Amino acid sequence: MIFELILISIVTYYFWHWTFWKRRGLPGPWGVPIFGKAGAMLEDSFPPGYTLQKWTKEYGKIYGFTEGMQKVMVISDPDLVQEILVKQYDNFYGRKHNPVQGDPDKDKDIHIVGAQGFRWKRLRTITAPAFSNGSIKKVLTTMEDSTQELMKKLREESENGKAVNMHLFYQEYTFDVISRVAMGQPDSQMFKNPLLKDVKGFFEHNRWQIWMFSGGFPFAVSFLKWLFIKVGKFGAGPFIVVQKSVTDAVMSRIAQREADKKHGVEPGEAADYIDMFLNARAEVEHFGESNDEFHKSSSYNNRQLTTQEIISQCFVFLVAGFDTTAISLSYVTYFLALNPKIQSKLQDEVDKECPNDEITFDQLSKLKYMDNVIKESLRLFPFASFANSRRCMRNTVIGEQIVEAGVDVMIDTWTLHHDKNVWGNDVEEFKPERWDSPLTPQQAYLSFGAGPRVCLGMRFALLEQKGLLSHILKKYTFETNAKTQLPIKLVGRATARPENLFLSLKPRV
Numbered sequence: 001m002i003f004e005l006i007l008i009s010i011v012t013y014y015f016w017h018w019t020f021w022k023r024r025g026l027p028g029p030w031g032v033p034i035f036g037k038a039g040a041m042l043e044d045s046f047p048p049g050y051t052l053q054k055w056t057k058e059y060g061k062i063y064g065f066t067e068g069m070q071k072v073m074v075i076s077d078p079d080l081v082q083e084i085l086v087k088q089y090d091n092f093y094g095r096k097h098n099p100v101q102g103d104p105d106k107d108k109d110i111h112i113v114g115a116q117g118f119r120w121k122r123l124r125t126i127t128a129p130a131f132s133n134g135s136i137k138k139v140l141t142t143m144e145d146s147t148q149e150l151m152k153k154l155r156e157e158s159e160n161g162k163a164v165n166m167h168l169f170y171q172e173y174t175f176d177v178i179s180r181v182a183m184g185q186p187d188s189q190m191f192k193n194p195l196l197k198d199v200k201g202f203f204e205h206n207r208w209q210i211w212m213f214s215g216g217f218p219f220a221v222s223f224l225k226w227l228f229i230k231v232g233k234f235g236a237g238p239f240i241v242v243q244k245s246v247t248d249a250v251m252s253r254i255a256q257r258e259a260d261k262k263h264g265v266e267p268g269e270a271a272d273y274i275d276m277f278l279n280a281r282a283e284v285e286h287f288g289e290s291n292d293e294f295h296k297s298s299s300y301n302n303r304q305l306t307t308q309e310i311i312s313q314c315f316v317f318l319v320a321g322f323d324t325t326a327i328s329l330s331y332v333t334y335f336l337a338l339n340p341k342i343q344s345k346l347q348d349e350v351d352k353e354c355p356n357d358e359i360t361f362d363q364l365s366k367l368k369y370m371d372n373v374i375k376e377s378l379r380l381f382p383f384a385s386f387a388n389s390r391r392c393m394r395n396t397v398i399g400e401q402i403v404e405a406g407v408d409v410m411i412d413t414w415t416l417h418h419d420k421n422v423w424g425n426d427v428e429e430f431k432p433e434r435w436d437s438p439l440t441p442q443q444a445y446l447s448f449g450a451g452p453r454v455c456l457g458m459r460f461a462l463l464e465q466k467g468l469l470s471h472i473l474k475k476y477t478f479e480t481n482a483k484t485q486l487p488i489k490l491v492g493r494a495t496a497r498p499e500n501l502f503l504s505l506k507p508r509v
Ligand code: HEM
Pocket: 085, 112, 113, 114, 124, 317, 320, 321, 322, 324, 325, 328, 378, 384, 385, 387, 388, 389, 446, 447, 448, 449, 450, 451, 452, 453, 454, 455, 456, 457, 458, 460, 461
């Protein structure tokens, strides 16, 4: 009898959860009990951005689905999007997350992307100076050095019009830059850094089982995490290698600092992110902030990080800093190869503003057309849209819809960026010039998100792309060839990357 009662309770619990949106009268795809539509969100060959776009066509600008035990609302109405990301930030200060990513308040190893409330405020305040204009200006020297290494390799590989997979080159470049800037790698390790394989694996291994099971059975998350991290199940290999490498780098720097201290040597100016974060290190394991009183404007003066937070921050910058910028470079290059007139106009701008071999920060700041080209490419392919999500933290109303604390909201960025009513009838055209118009709806552009949690690395990513593209475009013209995928195929989950990008580089005369 007890067994039957328990069984009925479990079935009722899952059924109640699965029918949440139906009971609320909101349309959306059903999926299957327990897992809802989690499977569709874990497809590598059809990125979640496409999936949401497909569902929006069917269910409209606001709909809901379940993803394991998460209740997800999807929106693509520009006004509601602003409401969630900007105006009602105080009610949406968390980010959507699967239980396996940890408890943003209780876990020790949460990073800025996953943190919320006062903890997020503390992490963001301490890390933001790493991305200030002054800091990224200093980083340009490193970017220029890595660019020169890449140019040498490109020269060798692209001879006689040979097709080269530009995406692989961009991954080498961006990983080299972030490893030097964040992790103190002393010089370029391009094409010989063994960690790159694992960092790529981190994105390429889908690990669907862990997402799916921890979403459906959150009470078993500690066991699943144990299987993942300690036993190495579910394709954990690359994650474990990268995590260990970052932990070792931070711990050895702490040991170095302690040895220096014994000899009376004080730490000098921070040379990389590890140094910068260690300067804020506290001998505390967890601050455990309470968010009851959290509001955007609440003051909070704690400027310290625990050792575990330092490791987690370095980890997230290493992976976010590498993958995103490489993908963006690939899409910009793809659109340039398809649009020779735009490429030629961009080359004219680069020739005019950057006449010397060495390119400076001020020169890059003058490349306005290049800004437009990058923006437009990111409009058509907002490949990091998966990050544009929030968790509702306090019951509220959005438009006419009640949103309860605990509901996750995803912004269907692909629909928003391809909406004729927002961008006009030429919405599908690659048209960098549209960004010159004061009528361009900037608030509907979410390639880097919006509001207080807008991408922290945006300026860094733009500088890194502009620097490399300027050097390449001064010497070469991108052209498609028989190996170029037309149209390009996008794959992946957290980010939608190109399956490959084979292009020829024609030397300019
Ligand atoms: C073209 C390259 C990039 C794109 C398209 C991109 C896109 C995004 C998006 C869409 C978000 C979510 C914003 C939101 O929720 O409102 C985000 C957040 C974030 N990005 Fe980027 N990103 C890029 C490069 C970078 C780089 C190079 C770094 C660091 C080295 C970085 C660090 C972060 C961080 C730390 C967050 C979380 C911010 C927070 O929650 O406070 N990103 N990014």
